Amino acid sequence: MSSTLKPALQGGAPTVPVSRDLVVDLIRVACMFAVVAVHLLMMGISVDDSGISVDNPLTSLSWFAQGTWFGQVMPLFFVVGGFASLTSWRSLRRKGGDAGDYLRNRVLRLVRPTVALYAFLAVALWSATAAGVPGDLLAVIAAGAGVQLWFLAAYLICQAMVPTMAKLHEAAPYRTIGALAACAVVVDVFRLGLEHNPWGFDSNPIGLLNMVFVWGLLQQLGFFYADGFFDRIARWQLVLAAAGCYASLVLLTHAGPYPVDMLTSQNPPMFPLILVGLAHVLLVKAFYPVLQRCVQLGWVQKVMFVVGSRAMTIYLWHLPLIIAMFGIALLLHLPFPEPASFDWWVSRPLFYVAAWALVLLVSMPLVRLELASTALSPGASRPAMWRIVVATALAIIPPFVVMRTALGAVNATWGLVLLVLAVVLVTGKVPGQAWKRPASAERVPS
Template sequence: MEDPRHLETPAGQAMAVRRDPAIDLVRFTCLLLVVAAHCMMVSPVLHRDGTVTTANTLMDQGWFTPVVWVLMIVPLFFVMGGVTGLQSWRRLQARGGTGFQFAQVRLLRLVRPAMALLAVMWAGLWTALLLGVHPQVIQLMATGAAMPLWFLAAYLTAQVSIPLMARFHHRAPRLTFGILAALIITADSLRGAVPVLAFVNMVFVWCAVQQLGFLMADGFFQDRSRPWLLGAIASSNLVLGVVTGVAIYPGNMVENINPPNFCLLLLGISQAATLQLLHNGIRWLGSVSWIQALIAVAGRRAMTVYLWHLPLLVGMSALLLLTDFPKPSPELAEWWWGRIPVFFAVVALLVPVILVFGRLENRPTAASHARGPSRTAVVTAGVVVFLPVLDAALNGLTLALLGGGAACFALAVLLLGRVPTPVLPPRKLLGEPTLPARGLRANLES
């Protein structure tokens, strides 16, 4: 495996800033799959007595269990987050940055879009409540829209841990991955006796999958032969088939995701190897000019799309309940055909949202002569962010928690402040420009 210390050389640093079109294209495709899947899951039903219930239509389909085995792409998000996150951390290190500065930037880039979402949802649902919408409908909308928040909590945890995990990876990459895998299995083994341990794996599982991205960034998978990659895919899925076949874990991967378990690590191994196996073809496709242009527009706003698509879908579905618009039963073919216009309607609603709120994803502006926040402020901001997100992920989102979460996120943004300009080493020591060439940074800081 390639030694991470090669990045201390000029050639290594030049490589660290190069963009991989395959990562951009895979991330964009995965995001589309997530939006499409949620369009097939949300199905509110208005009954004759005025009550409203929701059904997860997709989860009720017998064919969905084997399909989701292939299409459960959440681990792939963390693999790609490991690749780009490690590259960003090493670039920041080369410019004199610290782990706390890395955490500050990561928190700001994820918290600011979420702050806007929570504030708008809180104001919108309160307005609906004052206009006479039944509290049950308000709670259903809040609960449905909260589904993406567990991902935000998990992704924030994994990303903020990158400086620490990169240190372990630098010293002993295979041992670090092995220890995380052992911790996952231990937590899974004890979760029956101590149920709370299941949620510890929100750290162990996603950090382990992220480590696969570290290995990919260092060329570990690239150096493996095609038979080795095929063997890794086959063996990880074989083990997955055994542990689900003997009912150690559920066969439905959606049931394994929150809290996550060993199955998600096995999927991560399979998906990382598959990504490497298909890398050349995906990279060629991602280099096509019109695809690059599409990804350049939509890819930079991935977090905005992820956070907003489900609340927009839930809100649109709730409004349709109040109209005479045809509402076929999910058992009918008309309902499934109707998912196509629903998908495009959500995409259309996302366009103005991206125009208004998408800029909150931009990299925080550096302050030329300002000091960054203290370590205490960064840690406090992290705690202030994680508490409401974990509460929502574990106990569900309420109207009160929406308002409290928006306030906590706003406080975190104030605590984190502006990003100080890193101390730059002399250019002659690096042998390369301190900033990448135009157009080569799209997937390095997301």
Template sequence: MTTTLTGPRTSVPPEHSVSRDGFVDTLRVFAIVLVVLQHWLMPVIAYKDGQLHTGNALSADLGWMITWISQVMPLIFFAGGAAAAISLRRRRAQGAVSDSGWVADRVRRLAVPVLGLAAVWLPGPHLLLTLGVPAEPVITAARLVGALLWFLAAYVLITMASPLMLRLADTWRGREVAVLALGAVVVDVLRFSTDASWLGYANVILIWGAVHQFGVHYGSGRLTAVRGRRALALAAAGFTGTALAVTFGPYPLSMIGMPGDAVSNMNPPAAVLLALAAGQLGLALWMRPMITLWAARRPVARGLSRASSSAMTIYLWHTPALVLVAGVAVLGFGQHTPEPGSGMWFTQLPLWLTLLSVMLIVLVRLAARVERFVLPSAPVAPAQVVGASLLVAFGLLGLTLNGFRPDLAAPIVATVAIAAGVLLLGAPLTWSSQARTGRLSA
């Protein structure tokens, strides 16, 4: 790498001139695998006397320690920022005049697979209820399938701002990361010292935006010095900061929401996640030379490329795989989750993961084509891209809050918003000859 913190501001680092970055791809795939495993291992489910009882296996003693590694949203947003910077710089080097087409393409790639999910899960719960499946499990499953879409809502907003943030990174050289991080700390101070707990949701953008921006600097070749002992020092500082924050601050030990905790570090995101991100990313950057060599092997590179191309589908469909397998086991066969960590729990674990993996493979094979589906597009004005992206983000937020519950109209409204945003991202609005009558054509 030749570009450093004092190097050219707009050049593309030679190492990043290739089509893929093995380090970034490895982090992305590793993070998705951990997300899937964590969500598959967490549920504690029982159905007794017509009541569904749920719990979290990681709420057991010392389960919080696992979340310091398994909470991998920092890796996902970092990888996203790195990929965005590499892609945008390559595009600009090729002479692209506007970045609006890049934003439109990225947002549609995030949104279209969600429409495939909605095509199944909007009618699906109604069908299950018609077949006589108890309402409570159906509503719980339908809500859960949409709950994880919060990540995409935040990602769409950050993607929309990525071209601007890349320019800001070139100008501010990392100071913008500090500003975002400081803003997150201020939000937490206000959140915990007043009754305005709603302020905490500003950290969805401040915290994950800061981590994404750190990835932008990696993709711009400015983290060359963060290696070896410096990377280990960053990791040590991050994990030490996390430990101090949960010991002396208002933050719980777990980096995910746990039943019974008065405060969740994830909903809304808490500033302690910035320290966790520093710890995880320092460790990852320390391992980067080893990861890069491993990822350069031809079979590994092919596997990473294939997994990366289906990452969205895997993320979207691993929860449906969970609710389908758990539903059959609990409602169909009367099974319940053994005591987490017990001998029976470990004995059943291989079968549980095998069934879930088979179900996910089937669902991914059926749905992967949607992720690779390319809609026709045309140049779209920047203002229209912003409006359409906001529409997609609004729809994703609606699905996050309500899921695909069959007893609400909100999921339909949210899905229509996403579909409208997707169409507007590829359909330029122009004034036709009917403009005098007040009709706008697309």
């Protein structure tokens, strides 16, 4: 998720490679601002004589469900992630790298920042338990702090697919994306068809297969983006196609079996998310000239560099820090307006700015984990492929379990162990000097 915009030697302004698509960086950063905003607005805290309660004020808005067709940005994030992934994979191949090199880089980039979060959460949750925090309140706090971790599991699954899917894309791009779409529909048919089965079993686990097909298809759209497919379509056709996606959403939700709210279609993912992501990328390309002018502004590039260079850190930590911010506000006995009231809405921009200030402050020391080099130390050999595959599986398990069961002190602890083990497995060893501190190496693009 990290940007490769680099600061210039003097003045702190970003230096941009001529071939780089800055609009992709802008989209990624805009998605980050949207994710933080939505998660902040979903926390409505009420304080009265009966105690503290938390609900989601957004669900009370009559237009919220339809608003998610535009505000649900995760499908678009997988598309731009696919663009970056194919670009990185092709660059690595030109340098003589293979699937093992790619996957090792991805594991290190994504897991090292996550280890710090899991360590913090494990210590915090066990400390709160020892301090006597009521179990039901702690469960709510822990669940909220781990909501965002589903993305790590889904993204790692998609990243593990990149070398294979890139080959399929080069050999048969349309058949590949058609097969993914067909599989996504089949999974939904079984899942929704068995939703009210007479045997009483939960059909939602069937939908987990769409973590491969839905998110994988959206990533594949990013491959088409990287190949310039959307550049060959006239602007009016892009807008018309986006309108067609939304018309299809109306049929699938209002006249079909899918929920209108695209956030409820996220875990496990459903086929309509593909239409949302496709509509978004079509609109991005339709307004591409405007976005290109925006990214030429110096202050926009600086914001893109600051946020993009620590995007994974911001994403991982923003929810725990938002919860901590509200906790501090409660301790200070600050006023909490009724959620969704006029005063509540008026106060949200102040909380949003405060949340970003806190996130950026905390990210300053933590971003080193995200930006640390993945290069092997001099004389080290790359781990065997089986170690890389096992490490990837170990890295997926902790966030996947959190996605399915919510975060708790126990799974934060064993999850930390698995994540550390994943990093250890993909760290190259110097023969006879396994624990020698690596010499500093030039950062290589991943």
